[in-house]
Amino acid sequence: MTHGESDFHPHTLTRLTGAEILWATLVGEGVTEVFGYPGGAILPAYDALRKFPIRHILVRHEQGAAHMADGYARASGKVGVAVATSGPGATNLVTGIATAMMDSIPMVCITGQVASKVLGTDAFQEIDITGITLPVTKHNFLVSRAEEIAPAIRAAFQIAQSGRPGPVLVDITKDAQQATAIFDFAAARPRPYTPHPMLHCTDQRLHQAAEMIRKAERPVILAGHGILQSRAGEQIRSLAERMQIPVGMTLLGLGAFPASHSLNMGMMGMHGESWVNQAIQEADLLIACGMRFDDRVIGTPVTYATKAKKIHIEIDPAEINKNIPVDVALVGDLREVLEQLLPLLPGRDGSAWLRLIEESKGSAAVRDIRNLPDSGHLYAAHVMHDLWRITEGRAIVATDVGQHQMWEAQYYHHDHPRTLITSGGLGTMGFALPAGIGAKFACPDREVWVIAGDGGFQMTACELATIAQEKLKINIAIINNGYLGMVRQWQEFFYERNYQSTPLVSPDFVKLADAHGIRGAAVHTRADVERVVNEARQHDGPFLINFLVEQEDSVYPMIPAGSALHEMIRRPDQNPLIETPQDH
Amino acid sequence: MLHTFVAYVEDKPGVLTRVASLFRRLNINIISLTVGRSERSGYSRMTIVADASDQAGHRIRASLYKLEDVAEVDDISGISAVTRELALIKVAANAENRSGVFELAEVFRARIVDLAPESMMIEITGVESKIEGLIQVLNERENRVLEVCRSGKMTMRRGHHTSRVLRAMGLSTEAPARDDEASEFHSPVDPE
Numbered sequence: 076m077t078h079g080e081s082d083f084h085p086h087t088l089t090r091l092t093g094a095e096i097l098w099a100t101l102v103g104e105g106v107t108e109v110f111g112y113p114g115g116a117i118l119p120a121y122d123a124l125r126k127f128p129i130r131h132i133l134v135r136h137e138q139g140a141a142h143m144a145d146g147y148a149r150a151s152g153k154v155g156v157a158v159a160t161s162g163p164g165a166t167n168l169v170t171g172i173a174t175a176m177m178d179s180i181p182m183v184c185i186t187g188q189v190a191s192k193v194l195g196t197d198a199f200q201e202i203d204i205t206g207i208t209l210p211v212t213k214h215n216f217l218v219s220r221a222e223e224i225a226p227a228i229r230a231a232f233q234i235a236q237s238g239r240p241g242p243v244l245v246d247i248t249k250d251a252q253q254a255t256a257i258f259d260f261a262a263a264r265p266r267p268y269t270p271h272p273m274l275h276c277t278d279q280r281l282h283q284a285a286e287m288i289r290k291a292e293r294p295v296i297l298a299g300h301g302i303l304q305s306r307a308g309e310q311i312r313s314l315a316e317r318m319q320i321p322v323g324m325t326l327l328g329l330g331a332f333p334a335s336h337s338l339n340m341g342m343m344g345m346h347g348e349s350w351v352n353q354a355i356q357e358a359d360l361l362i363a364c365g366m367r368f369d370d371r372v373i374g375t376p377v378t379y380a381t382k383a384k385k386i387h388i389e390i391d392p393a394e395i396n397k398n399i400p401v402d403v404a405l406v407g408d409l410r411e412v413l414e415q416l417l418p419l420l421p422g423r424d425g426s427a428w429l430r431l432i433e434e435s436k437g438s439a440a441v442r443d444i445r446n447l448p449d450s451g452h453l454y455a456a457h458v459m460h461d462l463w464r465i466t467e468g469r470a471i472v473a474t475d476v477g478q479h480q481m482w483e484a485q486y487y488h489h490d491h492p493r494t495l496i497t498s499g500g501l502g503t504m505g506f507a508l509p510a511g512i513g514a515k516f517a518c519p520d521r522e523v524w525v526i527a528g529d530g531g532f533q534m535t536a537c538e539l540a541t542i543a544q545e546k547l548k549i550n551i552a553i554i555n556n557g558y559l560g561m562v563r564q565w566q567e568f569f570y571e572r573n574y575q576s577t578p579l580v581s582p583d584f585v586k587l588a589d590a591h592g593i594r595g596a597a598v599h600t601r602a603d604v605e606r607v608v609n610e611a612r613q614h615d616g617p618f619l620i621n622f623l624v625e626q627e628d629s630v631y632p633m634i635p636a637g638s639a640l641h642e643m644i645r646r647p648d649q650n651p652l653i654e655t656p657q658d659h
Numbered sequence: 660m661l662h663t664f665v666a667y668v669e670d671k672p673g674v675l676t677r678v679a680s681l682f683r684r685l686n687i688n689i690i691s692l693t694v695g696r697s698e699r700s701g702y703s704r705m706t707i708v709a710d711a712s713d714q715a716g717h718r719i720r721a722s723l724y725k726l727e728d729v730a731e732v733d734d735i736s737g738i739s740a741v742t743r744e745l746a747l748i749k750v751a752a753n754a755e756n757r758s759g760v761f762e763l764a765e766v767f768r769a770r771i772v773d774l775a776p777e778s779m780m781i782e783i784t785g786v787e788s789k790i791e792g793l794i795q796v797l798n799e800r801e802n803r804v805l806e807v808c809r810s811g812k813m814t815m816r817r818g819h820h821t822s823r824v825l826r827a828m829g830l831s832t833e834a835p836a837r838d839d840e841a842s843e844f845h846s847p848v849d850p851e
Contacts (some may be wrong), residue, residue, distance in 0.1 A: 393722045397718060
């Protein structure tokens, strides 16, 4: 590896092989790391890699490569790049691509393809990956000539980042990698980006929206992922503070508006806090910012915020009126729209409404598991709360999918953007470990925690070897309850406790870590949490903690699928597993 | 309801799949889809008729625009436009019952384009109901319908809109664009 030794300049006009053009174009686009796995059809590209200042991270499964590129993009805001060979290498990427698509993550995947002369002959490791990924990419390319590589890669970067971001796949035949062409980085630039023609944010609509905000008595801001994507954190803060509007967060919005801010109510939706969902149901105006009224957020469309007028600020016109009909749509980049909207809003006294919301919290705080005495049981919520406290809320946390993901969202309070890396839309188990690796490469100086359940962790546990090989300082917390917890919870609530196929026997995760040369420890009691977490943080290398938590604990509050937001299952007053509150 | 879209798409491999895949993804059935070259080189023109809920038009159009290969989308559902379909119909006909088919063709302003000892081929253009009318009358006769090949709908807005499309695509337009009032002079009713 001649990392950093190349004196290659992307602007020099030279004849290169397609493989060299690929890397040269990536260098020109600012890529410094790619996550990949070699194989026959991509070998020419791998052969040329040593000439370029790009670090290649060898993954253990291509799904990991896609999630790492995704985590890299989420943590940095830059485009993540994954590389795989043809056939199974390419198909293994698909789950990761779909994950990025559902969460609008800018990512470029490069796959090798069999030589163009055998395309369509069912050649060894040939698969129609552009066909397979058509519905899960923003766009994809099949490139069969060396001349087309640079323009395709550059277009892919533009498409991945522009408008509503998303993944793009470039499939390059082996002969295109081997052939030569003149490389001209500048000439390969794509046509200037044209915004979606249906963006619409007229003065008339802005004034209409401003009028609604000024007149509202019970407004709520719904803060989504779009705030991070358009870097509109400051503008959202101005809107909330100036007009004294409480803010509810979507899962992917967490971190976009500081959790510790007095106007931040917390997360909304299926496992959101009761007062947030109550406030939405009672509101007379919803200002939806960069969110898409996902079904996990609205309960059912007919019962959702029936008293509220709705303003939807969103960059994707196809999202307008998709799930919830809105009164005013400001279709455009969130930051630009807010910058036009803010001058029309002079300020407002919102104290009465804020007081009402505060009162609605009622017994919720007492029911909160954090306020219960240590009963000897270890609850996942305790682990999340302690992790937040010990890391001072400053770590980048990559979570998997399920109960621990919701507990993390509830108890790890994110004050900073891009500190929660989680699969929201697709809900991909096995996401956390590789996404955390990607985040570590994006932010090498940051503390990174991977939090996964015992089920999801095993889906991509092979990437422990990647951590070991790359010598990454990553801390891993396995929330181990011996069940596929969220599925078990649904079985408990909706399937008469028929725990079909959810009890889970796992390997000894500490020994598994040890086999990879990674240190680890198991924690059974709350008293040990702080000590072991600190040991992990201070250890100069990766560290895995196996938290053996209460087995049949459930995530509360919960809105059953198909119910209205206010019809939630509250935290039980008398949980048989928990003693009554005494120390609060 | 039936929605009709006219889309200008880049003329390259895979574009048809992308458009069709979008409708499949949205769980919307395409009733008819015609594709051919347009006045703009490098771009094909599609007329897409799809059966979807009344509110779906906006989302379909917005989603079509999200495809990289789509340059222009016009939703012309319920808008004054000329719509035509071409059909080739082969009927069984011999020397005894041929003349009746000729008469029918004349009534429907269709043409006989092939004549064989046992069959005839009719070419007809018009709106859907006209073509269906001919097929129905043919079925009522002793001339059995052997084959039907229909092109699917082709649609073009009446009047001013064509120049608007040209302008939107950055091409010069010779004739000055008419405003909405001017288009009122065009009969909204199909002369046929």
